[in-house]
Amino acid sequence: MKPQFSATPISRHVALALGLASLFAQPALAEDTSNDSDPIERIAVVGRLQKVASEVIEERRELPFVADLMGAEQIGRTGDSDAAAALRRVTGLTLRDGKYIYIRGLGERYSSTSLNGAQVPSPDPTRSVIPLDLFPSSIIESLSVQKAASASKPASFGGGHVDIRTKSIPLDFFLKASVAGQYNTNNSDDQLSYRGGDEDWRGRDQGSRTVPSDPSNGLLFNRDMTVNSESTSPGFKGAITTGNKFELNDEGDWLFGFVAGAAYKNETNNFQRETFRLQRTDGSLDTSDIIFGTETELQTSGMFNMGLEMGDDHKLETFTTYLSDTSDEVRRAYRENENSINDPSRDFERYSIDYEERSLIANQIRGQHFFSYLWDLEANWQYTDAKARRKAPNQVQYDYIRRYEDDGSLRSRTLRSTQDSVEYAYRDLIDDTENYSWDLGRTFVLGDLEITARGGYDYFERVRNASGDRYTFDNRGFSSDQLTQDFDRIFSDANISNPDNNFRVVKQSVETDDYTAAQTIEAGSGELDLHWFDSVRLTAGLRYEEYRQVVLAFNEDGSIYDGGGRYAQEDFVVLEDDWYPSLSAVWFMNDEMQVRAAVSKTVVRPDIREVAPVRFQDPLTGISMIGDPSLVSSDILNLDLRWEWYMESGSNLSLGAFYKDLDAPIEAVDKTTETDRILTFKNAEEGMIYGVELEFHQNFGFIDESSDIWNGFFVAGNLTLSDSEITIAGSGDINLTNPTRRMMGHSEWVANLQLSYDSPNNLHSATLVYNVFGDRIAYAGTQGFDDAIEQPFHSLDFTYTVYPLDFMSAKFKAKNMLGETTEYQQNGLRVFWHDPGTEFSMEFGFEF
Numbered sequence: 001m002k003p004q005f006s007a008t009p010i011s012r013h014v015a016l017a018l019g020l021a022s023l024f025a026q027p028a029l030a031e032d033t034s035n036d037s038d039p040i041e042r043i044a045v046v047g048r049l050q051k052v053a054s055e056v057i058e059e060r061r062e063l064p065f066v067a068d069l070m071g072a073e074q075i076g077r078t079g080d081s082d083a084a085a086a087l088r089r090v091t092g093l094t095l096r097d098g099k100y101i102y103i104r105g106l107g108e109r110y111s112s113t114s115l116n117g118a119q120v121p122s123p124d125p126t127r128s129v130i131p132l133d134l135f136p137s138s139i140i141e142s143l144s145v146q147k148a149a150s151a152s153k154p155a156s157f158g159g160g161h162v163d164i165r166t167k168s169i170p171l172d173f174f175l176k177a178s179v180a181g182q183y184n185t186n187n188s189d190d191q192l193s194y195r196g197g198d199e200d201w202r203g204r205d206q207g208s209r210t211v212p213s214d215p216s217n218g219l220l221f222n223r224d225m226t227v228n229s230e231s232t233s234p235g236f237k238g239a240i241t242t243g244n245k246f247e248l249n250d251e252g253d254w255l256f257g258f259v260a261g262a263a264y265k266n267e268t269n270n271f272q273r274e275t276f277r278l279q280r281t282d283g284s285l286d287t288s289d290i291i292f293g294t295e296t297e298l299q300t301s302g303m304f305n306m307g308l309e310m311g312d313d314h315k316l317e318t319f320t321t322y323l324s325d326t327s328d329e330v331r332r333a334y335r336e337n338e339n340s341i342n343d344p345s346r347d348f349e350r351y352s353i354d355y356e357e358r359s360l361i362a363n364q365i366r367g368q369h370f371f372s373y374l375w376d377l378e379a380n381w382q383y384t385d386a387k388a389r390r391k392a393p394n395q396v397q398y399d400y401i402r403r404y405e406d407d408g409s410l411r412s413r414t415l416r417s418t419q420d421s422v423e424y425a426y427r428d429l430i431d432d433t434e435n436y437s438w439d440l441g442r443t444f445v446l447g448d449l450e451i452t453a454r455g456g457y458d459y460f461e462r463v464r465n466a467s468g469d470r471y472t473f474d475n476r477g478f479s480s481d482q483l484t485q486d487f488d489r490i491f492s493d494a495n496i497s498n499p500d501n502n503f504r505v506v507k508q509s510v511e512t513d514d515y516t517a518a519q520t521i522e523a524g525s526g527e528l529d530l531h532w533f534d535s536v537r538l539t540a541g542l543r544y545e546e547y548r549q550v551v552l553a554f555n556e557d558g559s560i561y562d563g564g565g566r567y568a569q570e571d572f573v574v575l576e577d578d579w580y581p582s583l584s585a586v587w588f589m590n591d592e593m594q595v596r597a598a599v600s601k602t603v604v605r606p607d608i609r610e611v612a613p614v615r616f617q618d619p620l621t622g623i624s625m626i627g628d629p630s631l632v633s634s635d636i637l638n639l640d641l642r643w644e645w646y647m648e649s650g651s652n653l654s655l656g657a658f659y660k661d662l663d664a665p666i667e668a669v670d671k672t673t674e675t676d677r678i679l680t681f682k683n684a685e686e687g688m689i690y691g692v693e694l695e696f697h698q699n700f701g702f703i704d705e706s707s708d709i710w711n712g713f714f715v716a717g718n719l720t721l722s723d724s725e726i727t728i729a730g731s732g733d734i735n736l737t738n739p740t741r742r743m744m745g746h747s748e749w750v751a752n753l754q755l756s757y758d759s760p761n762n763l764h765s766a767t768l769v770y771n772v773f774g775d776r777i778a779y780a781g782t783q784g785f786d787d788a789i790e791q792p793f794h795s796l797d798f799t800y801t802v803y804p805l806d807f808m809s810a811k812f813k814a815k816n817m818l819g820e821t822t823e824y825q826q827n828g829l830r831v832f833w834h835d836p837g838t839e840f841s842m843e844f845g846f847e848f
Contacts, residue, residue: 064529064539065584066148066596066640066656072167075137083140083164084132089752090145091695091718094773099124099131103145103159104658104722106689107745109666110158110604116165116319116364118384119154119460121431123325123358132162134323134360136263138178138239139303141167147658148584148598148640151525151541152439152456155580157602158636158660166321169257169307173244180811180843182235185819186270186835190229191294192330194353201266203298203326209355209394211426215471218496218505221424225396226486227330227351232294235267235841255309265299273331274833289350293331300324313372319364329354335399349400349413351487355392362386378454381438388431395425398487415483415490419506420472422491427468427513435460439525452529460521464608468513477502515553515561517608522546537586542579547605549574551612551629563613563629571629572611578603584640592647596656598640606631606666610681624678625668632683637661642693649702654695658722662687665726667744669736669780679779684728687743691722708760717753722746728780737781747774763803771795778824778832788826794818807847815839 060069068090075086087093087101094101100108113130114120122130144163146153153161199206212220243259273291302322309315335348366382399416415421439456473491475483478501482490489495496503527541550573553561560569582600589595609616612627642656665687668679700713724743728736742748756767772795778788796817803809816838824832 061594061644061646064537064586065146065150066598066642067144067146069145070143072137072141075140075143082133082137083135083143086137086140087132087143087145087162089754089769089771090143091693091720091752093145094747094750099133101132101162102745102747103147103162104660104689104691104720106159106660106743109607109610112154112156112161114161114163115321115362115384115386117163117366118362118364118382118386118437119433119435120360120362120384120386121388121433121462121464123323123360123388123390123431130360131325131358132164134299134301134325134358135164136239136265136299136301138176138241138263139166139261139301139321141165148596149580149582149600149602149638150539150584151527151543151580151582152454154458154460154521155523155543155545155578155603156605157600157638158604158634158662166303166305166319167241167243167259167261169245169259169305169317170243171245171257173242175240175242175848176845177238177240177847178843178845179238180236180841182237182267182839182841184235184269184837184839186272186837187232187234187268189232189270189292191232191268191270191296192227192292192332193230193294194227194330195224196328196355200296200328201298203300203324203357205355205357205393211393211469215469215507216505218473218491218503219493221471221491221505222394223491224488225351225353225398226488227332227353232268232270235265235269237263237265237267239263253309253311256307258304258306260302260304262302263300265297268294268296269837269839270294271837272833272835274830276829276831289333289335291331291333293329295330296328298324298326313370315368317366319362319366321360321362321364323360325358327354327356327358345404345406347402349402351396351398351400353394353396355394357391357393358389360386360388375442378441378443379438380441380456381436383436384434386433386435388433390427390429392425392427395427396422397425398422413484414480415475415487417476417478417483419474419476420508421475422473422487423508424471425468426470427466429464429466431462431464433460433462448533450531453527454529455526456524458521458523458525460519462517462519464517464519466515466517466614470508470513472506472508474502474504474506513614515551515612515614517549517551517612519549519608520547535588537588539582539584541582543582544579545577547574547576547633549605549608549611551608553613561613567613567629574605574611574633576605576633578635593643593645596640596642596644598638600638602636602638603633604636604662604666605633606681610666615678626678626680628681631666631681632664634665634683635663649699651698652696654693656693657691658693659690660688662689662726665743667726667728667780669728669782682728684726687724687726689722689724689743689746691720694719712758712760713756715753715755717751719752720750721748723748735782735784737784738787741780741787742777744777744780747776749774764801766800767798769795769797769799771797781826786827788824788831791823791825793820793822795820809845809847811843811845813839813841813843815841 060067070086070090084099084101093103101111102108103111113132120130124131142165144165146161146163149157197206197208208222214220239261241259241261243257245255245257248254248256271293273293274289275291276288301324304320305318307315307317331352333350333352335350362384363386364382364384367380369379371377371379398421400413401416402413403411405411437456437458439454441452441454443450443452475490478490478495482495495501523543523545525541525543527539530538552572555561562568580601580603582598584596584598587595610627611629611631613629615624615626637660639659640656642654644652644654646652663686664683666681667684669682695718697716698714699711701711703710724746725740726743727740729739750773751771753770754767756765758765772792775789775791778790781787798814798817799811801809801811816836819838822834822836823830
């Protein structure tokens, strides 16, 4: 099929690491440019915006496998500002922590993500998948969620595969810009802040937070860490995108185009959170934290994409994507433990400052070629070099002890006097990846049978290096009067230099703060796509993958960590290879109806952090987690069936069913001790998940076809009903309460409903969107405690847009209008609670 217009090598590092293993609103005219067998052509939208939803559905019907798509206009229609928020509108998808997608009730480890069809690394060390909130909607052309496996996609496939496609080359010049302000109801309270750096406004630390050149010298640490309160500023964001196309010859068949864009967001949001831990004896509360916090988030992104069409047969494209996300979170927690709970005259006040810079840069080039002189041979190829980094240059934590009078008034506030009264943590993680692939295809026609044969090769490699240092301040020699002051005054130059105070810096010897990992995947695939009498389409594929991974954690002296003799070096090495078949079929019942069916074998492998014996914190709950090198991969059998009805009116209806049988699925389990709360990962024996999916899009014009008012309304929605079961046995220090239960993260039902209106004169549009998921297991309970259950979250969002001028729009958005909160319950008690507040924003857009 003819194409249509629309960094540093790291191999030697992988070879070295694997050597160790051997020892032990609306886009311009554009089209989808994926490497699937049938390209998806996008048509410029004219008329009412409600057509957009049905047109994206029309694209879906041409694909050979079960998939869902969302275009740029749909994203703008619902008012979603990034890829993560937009994807929760897709059938069977839910969102966790505003960043991670659960597909068909399966956790984020069961989904994979690609950028313009290529694998790229994640800048979040706690997850294998990319935090999708990094991708602002202004650079997104479309989102594709493939729910049935195919030979051309990686075998690491569970719930589904998300491909994020940045904006394509336009056919004409365009310029779009927008500015917006944001306010959260939690921001009526003063924000918590501290003195940062001069470059904080652009999401970059200018050096004041870095590790001291001589850590033994306390004077070199950044001690300006007193937390204060100040008024909260409203949020701001802006975006600009432009592009054009040029004819390079008189015949007009050589074309060059480009699209460039940039976006910036600076938002500060206050939040409230509560965390609790249950006692091991009677189930009463052991410790509790009442947390007030402020998170300042700065996101910058940029893209520059180019395309060159050389006649009708050849096309080259490049994609450069840069994403940066800086989070500066300050928390003040009022902590009670089992002793202070029974002592109303005392509690603890903990201050925590977490500053993180996350970034991703990806450079991609790909080509599409059609060789008419070589038996109409098609050739596609791509090369992607990407680097992700998570830099946490200064994380600080310290406690004050507060004592009260009998009448409840504050008597004293004193910094804890211990050898670890203050903890400084410095962490850095870099992921380097390289991915290249090619495929060849040819189409044969035998009577009424059209056959397309395709084969290809895919190579992916990753090198990760993580490092960390921790230091504490010993203030036991300080006087009680000194310890009642603010943080920066307690650790002033004078107090640190005073020999009578016996101040010293203690380096904390914590195992496995440093680790390195290397991973390679080599794959070959073959696929046959058969069309018969325009009534049946059959696509059969086979993929072979060789997977190699080594994860080595290090002790403080640089030696390889062996868990105190519990692990051998081969425990840190994974060497796997297997065949992964897939088969999908489409029966075209008539011009409007079709039925799809698919069966495939896939795999979900443990993430690097899940097998590295390295302690880290879940970013949402703050609960400590640690990996287990004994984890094994999970093989999955996937079955899909879906009936689709696409009506001439633009309305549509689909009903589907799915079933997945999982061997050794991975679950998070609680292994909390009397003194330490921690989660780890464990393979279950087996698991399964099955369900049905309903999706619809209906225009109200059937009520009165002559009425512009009724024709302006449409409703769209979806519902997923499903169930799951795993069997998992306890072992060692893990005594599971419920060895047979639902899978972690699985919701038995997920619902989305969208009601929209476009005015007859195209000057107004409004959308009301509702999203809810059923309760799901956050982590498995042990020692007789029930599983911790995340409660349903009812999300109601509203978007209203007015177009006062042809080139201008004004958009009002309200998110979480019901004021819902995130809550976990265990043994009937609330063990986690988070209030994100209700958010309002006003955006002005311009398009030329």
